Amino acid sequence: MPPHPQTWLKTTPQGLYCVPGDFHIDPTRAVPRAVISHGHSDHARPGHAHVLATRETLAIMQTRMGAERAGGTLQTLPYHEPLLINDVTVTLIPAGHVLGAAQILMEYLGARAVVSGDYKRQPDPTCAPFEPIPCDVFVTEATFGLPVFRHPDARDEIRRLLASVALFPERTHVVGAYALGKCQRVIATLREVGYDAPIYLHGAHMAVCETYRALGVELGDIRPATVAAKAELKGAIVLAPPSAIADRWARRLEDPVVCMASGWMRIRQRAKAGGIELPLIISDHADWDDLLRTIRDTQAPEIWVTHGAEEALIHAATRMQIRARALSLVGYGEEE
Numbered sequence: 187m188p189p190h191p192q193t194w195l196k197t198t199p200q201g202l203y204c205v206p207g208d209f210h211i212d213p214t215r216a217v218p219r220a221v222i223s224h225g226h227s228d229h230a231r232p233g234h235a236h237v238l239a240t241r242e243t244l245a246i247m248q249t250r251m252g253a254e255r256a257g258g259t260l261q262t263l264p265y266h267e268p269l270l271i272n273d274v275t276v277t278l279i280p281a282g283h284v285l286g287a288a289q290i291l292m293e294y295l296g297a298r299a300v301v302s303g304d305y306k307r308q309p310d311p312t313c314a315p316f317e318p319i320p321c322d323v324f325v326t327e328a329t330f331g332l333p334v335f336r337h338p339d340a341r342d343e344i345r346r347l348l349a350s351v352a353l354f355p356e357r358t359h360v361v362g363a364y365a366l367g368k369c370q371r372v373i374a375t376l377r378e379v380g381y382d383a384p385i386y387l388h389g390a391h392m393a394v395c396e397t398y399r400a401l402g403v404e405l406g407d408i409r410p411a412t413v414a415a416k417a418e419l420k421g422a423i424v425l426a427p428p429s430a431i432a433d434r435w436a437r438r439l440e441d442p443v444v445c446m447a448s449g450w451m452r453i454r455q456r457a458k459a460g461g462i463e464l465p466l467i468i469s470d471h472a473d474w475d476d477l478l479r480t481i482r483d484t485q486a487p488e489i490w491v492t493h494g495a496e497e498a499l500i501h502a503a504t505r506m507q508i509r510a511r512a513l514s515l516v517g518y519g520e521e522e
C-alpha cells in the first residue's frame with residue numbers, strides 16, 4: 187500500500203512540509219529549502235536558503251524582491267521535468283494562474299499528491315494553461331469557493347472596457363489591476379481583441395511587465411503614465427495598482443473612469459464601496475464551477491482545501507463522494 191499523503195505531508199507553522207523530501211511548499215517564513223508555486227507575495231516570500239521554482243517564477247521573484255532576498259541559492263526546474271529530492275519525485279505542472287505558476291506534483295512510494303498553488307482554467311495569453319493531474323490527494327485553493335462566483339469570459343469584459351472607451355473618448359480609463367499577472371493579462375487580452383493603441387502604466391507596473399517581455403510575453407506598445415502629458419492620456423487606458431486608482435494619482439488624470447479588474451467585482455457592493463464606475467470581472471483564480479470541474483478532473487478521492495472559502499467547497503466535494511478537509515494554513519490570501 188502506498189503511504190497516504192497525510193502521513194508525509196504535514197502542516198507546520200511555516201506552511202506545508204513534505205517530510206521525506208525535507209522541503210516546504212510556499213512557506214510563509216524563511217526555511218532551509220522551499221519549493222515555490224508562483225511569484226505572488228503571499229506564496230513567494232524572501233529569505234529562504236534554497237529555492238526551487240520555474241525559471242519564470244525565479245525571474246519574477248528577483249524582479250520584485252531583489253536578487254539577494256529571492257533566496258540563498260536558486261534552482262530552476264522546467265515544467266514536466268521530474269526531479270528527485272531526497273525520497274520524493276517533484277514535478278512542476280502549469281497552473282494557468284500567472285506566468286511561471288506551477289502545481290507541485292509529489293510522488294512518494296507510489297502515492298501522489300498535487301498542491302495546486304493558485305490556479306485558473308480560463309484562457310490567459312500570458313501563461314501556459316492548467317493541466318489536471320490524476321492524484322491521490324489534490325490540495326486546492328478556494329479563493330472564490332462560493333457558488334455566487336462565476337467569472338465571465340475575460341475577453342467579453344475587455345470588450346466592455348473598449349465600449350466605454352469608445353463612448354467617452356475625452357476621458358481617461360484607469361484600470362486597477364495587480365502588478366503581477368492581472369496587469370499583463372489585461373494588456374495581452376486588449377491586444378488579443380485588437381486594441382493596438384499605446385497602453386499606459388503606473389510606475390509600479392513597469393518592472394514586472396519588463397520581466398514578462400524578457401521572458402517572451404508580447405505586450406505591444408506600453409508606456410509609463412507618470413511622464414506622459416495629461417492631454418496624451420485623454421481617451422487612453424491607464425493601468426495602475428488597485429491601491430492607486432482612488433487616490434491623488436488617479437485624480438490627476440483627465441476626468442477618469444475608474445475601473446477595476448478583479449473576481450471580487452462580481453459583488454456589486456464591493457465595486458460601489460471602492461468607487462468603481464466600471465467593474466470588470468477578470469480573475470486569475472478558478473471560479474466556483476471551475477473549482478468543482480478541476481476536482482473532478484484530477485479524479486482525486488480526497489482533497490485538502492487551503493486558502494479562501496473552504497466550507498462551501500468541502501461541502502460540495504463531500505456530496506461528490508470525495509473526502510475533503512480544510513488545511514487551515516495561515517498567511518495566504520489576496521496578493522499585496
Ligand SMILES: [Zn+2]
Nearest residue numbers: 224226283304
Ligand atoms: Zn497567486
Ligand SMILES: [Zn+2]
Nearest residue numbers: 228304518519
Ligand atoms: Zn494565493
